[in-house]
Amino acid sequence: MDSWATAALWIALALGASMVSIRTGISVALIEIFFGVIGGNFLHVHAVPGDWISFLAGFGSVLLTFLAGAEIDPETMRRRAKESFSIGIAAFLLPFAGVWLVTQYALHWQHNAALIAGIALSTTSVAVVYAVMVESGLNTTELGKILLAACFINDLGTVLALGVFFASYNIWLVIFMTVAALTIAFTPKVARWFFERFGGHVSEPEIKFIFLLLFGLGALAAKANSEPVLGAYLLGLVVASIFSERKAMVSHLRTTSFALLTPFYFIKAGTLVSLPAIWAGAGLIGLLLLLKVATKYLGVLPLVRAFKFPPREQHFTTLLMCTGLTFGTISAMFGLSRGLITQQQYTWLVIVVIGSAVIPTIIAERKFRPTHESAALGMPVAAVPDSTPLPIPTKEAAYVLEDSDR
Numbered sequence: 553m554d555s556w557a558t559a560a561l562w563i564a565l566a567l568g569a570s571m572v573s574i575r576t577g578i579s580v581a582l583i584e585i586f587f588g589v590i591g592g593n594f595l596h597v598h599a600v601p602g603d604w605i606s607f608l609a610g611f612g613s614v615l616l617t618f619l620a621g622a623e624i625d626p627e628t629m630r631r632r633a634k635e636s637f638s639i640g641i642a643a644f645l646l647p648f649a650g651v652w653l654v655t656q657y658a659l660h661w662q663h664n665a666a667l668i669a670g671i672a673l674s675t676t677s678v679a680v681v682y683a684v685m686v687e688s689g690l691n692t693t694e695l696g697k698i699l700l701a702a703c704f705i706n707d708l709g710t711v712l713a714l715g716v717f718f719a720s721y722n723i724w725l726v727i728f729m730t731v732a733a734l735t736i737a738f739t740p741k742v743a744r745w746f747f748e749r750f751g752g753h754v755s756e757p758e759i760k761f762i763f764l765l766l767f768g769l770g771a772l773a774a775k776a777n778s779e780p781v782l783g784a785y786l787l788g789l790v791v792a793s794i795f796s797e798r799k800a801m802v803s804h805l806r807t808t809s810f811a812l813l814t815p816f817y818f819i820k821a822g823t824l825v826s827l828p829a830i831w832a833g834a835g836l837i838g839l840l841l842l843l844k845v846a847t848k849y850l851g852v853l854p855l856v857r858a859f860k861f862p863p864r865e866q867h868f869t870t871l872l873m874c875t876g877l878t879f880g881t882i883s884a885m886f887g888l889s890r891g892l893i894t895q896q897q898y899t900w901l902v903i904v905v906i907g908s909a910v911i912p913t914i915i916a917e918r919k920f921r922p923t924h925e926s927a928a929l930g931m932p933v934a935a936v937p938d939s940t941p942l943p944i945p946t947k948e949a950a951y952v953l954e955d956s957d958r
Contacts, residue, residue, distance in 0.1 A: 719776055825902055
């Protein structure tokens with residue numbers, strides 16, 4: 553199949569996923585993974601390492617990571633540092649340690665495979681949490697801001713773990729860390745000057761400037777055998793305040809990402825899922841999902857009680873911290889692409905990640921969704937719609953989910 557026919561087939565899958573997402577109100581990322589599973593198992597749709605599809609998929613994950621970092625409110629992280637950092641660290645450490653130990657010593661996985669499992673199932677989905685916050689209006693409350701900040705800390709632990717355990721400790725790693733630190737330190741000032749001097753033109757120099765930084769850090773990360781998403785995540789955080797002032801640029805960047813790049817990433821993730829492996833490992837998948845949720849509860853619930861969150865907010869917060877999607881699939885694909893896990897293990901991990909994105913979210917919204925007054929946690933509440941049970945997803949609601957649930 554030539555490149556044009558291949559591109560047409562992949563875009564057809566992405567278009568179909570968008571249409572299903574709009575009609576059902578389900579996250580388009582989940583639908584794209586599902587369409588990738590169908591394509592990989594029945595249509596023989598696959599990406600070869602190093603080809604143009606794999607490149608677009610890889611850059612899609614990096615850009616998605618950057619956008620997730622740019623959604624974080626730095627002011628909340630400073631004001632609620634104790635809550636954000638402690639919840640985020642506990643939500644990473646306990647699942648990581650629990651899954652790693654169980655897979656290595658009880659299930660007898662290889663050491664590196666067990667580490668990948670621990671990292672992949674330690675994540676919390678900023679995308680899922682953000683979608684729930686926006687859909688319910690809780691993003692304007694103190695609870696919503698703490699949750700998003702804690703998600704950032706949790707996933708920062710994930711990308712740091714990938715770098716610490718699997719980077720090559722050589723001169724390239726030193727160069728990468730040095731350049732990344734300098735880039736992160738100077739980007740806010742340089743970016744603000746550049747955007748004011750060259751921004752607002754149809755050629756979109758602002759977006760090209762961001763792409764240059766991401767490509768440059770990605771190239772150095774590849775040389776160091778590290779993960780490009782680490783630099784992208786931190787870079788997104790340091791430009792968050794600038795992005796909040798430039799809504800049009802953010803909208804254009806999201807359009808580029810969601811229309812072209814991230815569909816390739818999520819569809820590719822789905823093509824690597826083996827249906828026979830799901831049937832063969834159904835019991836193991838259930839065990840790992842239960843283990844992830846249980847360790848998240850053990851880490852987060854005592855903390856939110858200690859911080860005197862109201863009872864409903866305690867379980868709501870803990871359940872949303874159980875979710876996983878983007879960084880879980882990124883971690884699993886990292887392991888598969890480097891031969892650290894088998895395709896069967898990859899399939900099990902991705903299915904657990906998808907399950908954690910769906911089941912805890914449904915329970916949190918249906919059973920423990922707070923009111924805006926209780927979610928304020930004693931702080932003033934911004935003007936938001938009255939908190940009522942979520943309606944059946946409408947076409948408009950699906951668009952909100954599509955734009956934010958990555």
